[in-house]
Amino acid sequence: MxxxxxxxxxxxxxxxxxxxxxxxxxxxxxxxxxxxxxxxxxxxxxxxxxxxxxxxxxxxxxxxxxxxxxxxxxxxxxxxNILMLKFMNMLARSGRLFKGCQIELTESHQTEKRSAPGTAIAIAQSLGLSAQDVVSVRDREEQLTALRIPAEHLGRHAAHSIHIEDGACRISLETRVYGASxxxxxxxxxxxxxxxxxxxxxxxxxxxxxxxxxx
The missing domain is CATH 3.40.50.720 (NAD(P)-binding Rossmann-like Domain)
Known part of the structure; x- marks a missing residue:
């Protein structure tokens, strides 16, 4: 950085x-x-x-x-990333509204990232999840196929997907950041x-x- x-x-x-x-x-x-x-x-x-x-x-x-x-x-x-900060602020204020729902949280970063996924952990806390509930993806093939990360951004990206459902309804939220800019x-x-x-x-x-x- x-x-x-x-x-x-x-x-x-x-x-x-x-x-x-x-x-x-x-x-x-x-x-x-x-x-x-x-x-x-x-x-x-x-x-x-x-x-x-x-x-x-x-x-x-x-x-x-x-x-x-x-x-x-x-x-x-x-x-x-200012837009991400605003998104995270929104979740911090409103995440409690989804208590009792089934929530899945997946994050993906470049393979070289070894530090804890701080943004994902903060999102998890806002949604009432623990750090252990975060699914982290570092495999390039999975990033390409399952997460649809463009090949040119495999070396520098941050992607988060949130799925919230209560049985009858499913909400999906996604964030993608490519490059350092x-x-x-x-x-x-x-x-x-x-x-x-x-x-x-x-x-x-x-x-x-x-x-x-x-x-």
């Missing part, structure tokens, strides 16, 4: 994109830091943000920043929202930005 953002992220002037480095952090300029790494440099990033008054966009799921006192604005973004566009919108609003020194869930209409 970090490499993709460096290549795809486009910001409005005067903002520019720079690769994280110890030298850059030492200058202490106020910035907006996007953390999408494994966490190896997270302590240095936190120190930099605290000393410079910079905001931090945290893209990693299960980050230790979720429960920590930050002293600077932290925006938790397990997903930066939707995520980079979402980060650009989140950065713009941070620039446009005076944030408190606390942890924000990206849902707050969605609900306020900032993104």
């Amino acid at each position: 970090a490499a993709e953002l460096l290549n795809e992220l486009s910001l409005s002037s005067p903002l520019t994109v720079h690769r994280w480095s110890t030298a850059a952090a030492a200058r202490g300029h106020q910035s907006i830091v996007v953390h999408a790494g494994s966490g190896r440099e997270l302590d240095d990033v936190r120190t930099y943000c605290r000393e410079s008054g910079s905001a931090l966009i945290e893209l990693a799921t299960g980050s230790k920043l979720e429960m920590a006192e930050s002293g600077f604005p932290v925006i938790l973004c397990p997903n930066t 939707p995520y980079a566009d979402g980060v650009a919108k989140i950065v713009s929202a941070i620039v446009s609003h005076q944030l408190e020194n606390r942890v924000y869930a990206i849902d707050e930005f969605v609900e306020h209409g900032w993104v």
Whole structure:
């Protein structure tokens, strides 16, 4: 994700994109830091943000920043596709309405993905399911035939399908994201929202930005 953002992220002037480095952090300029790494440099990033008054966009799921006192604005973004975030927000508000129904949830990502499917797990929780109820597909042949993922997007995609039924009625919901551009566009919108609003020194869930209409 970090490499993709460096290549795809486009910001409005005067903002520019720079690769994280110890030298850059030492200058202490106020910035907006996007953390999408494994966490190896997270302590240095936190120190930099605290000393410079910079905001931090945290893209990693299960980050230790979720429960920590930050002293600077932290925006938790397990997903930066804005349309997906709005869809997930809708499910979080209304998922309880389907209690008692039979629900199936399937997610598919590129074969190389080894981390937990955070978006699918969040959707499951909204629908009253557990993480173990999520069916994950990583087999390329199944993705091509059963899920109809275009061959050119097997290497970078995120697809989720939800089926809800009560015996007499069946509802199907589907989301498909191809390539990296939707995520980079979402980060650009989140950065713009941070620039446009005076944030408190606390942890924000990206849902707050969605609900306020900032993104």
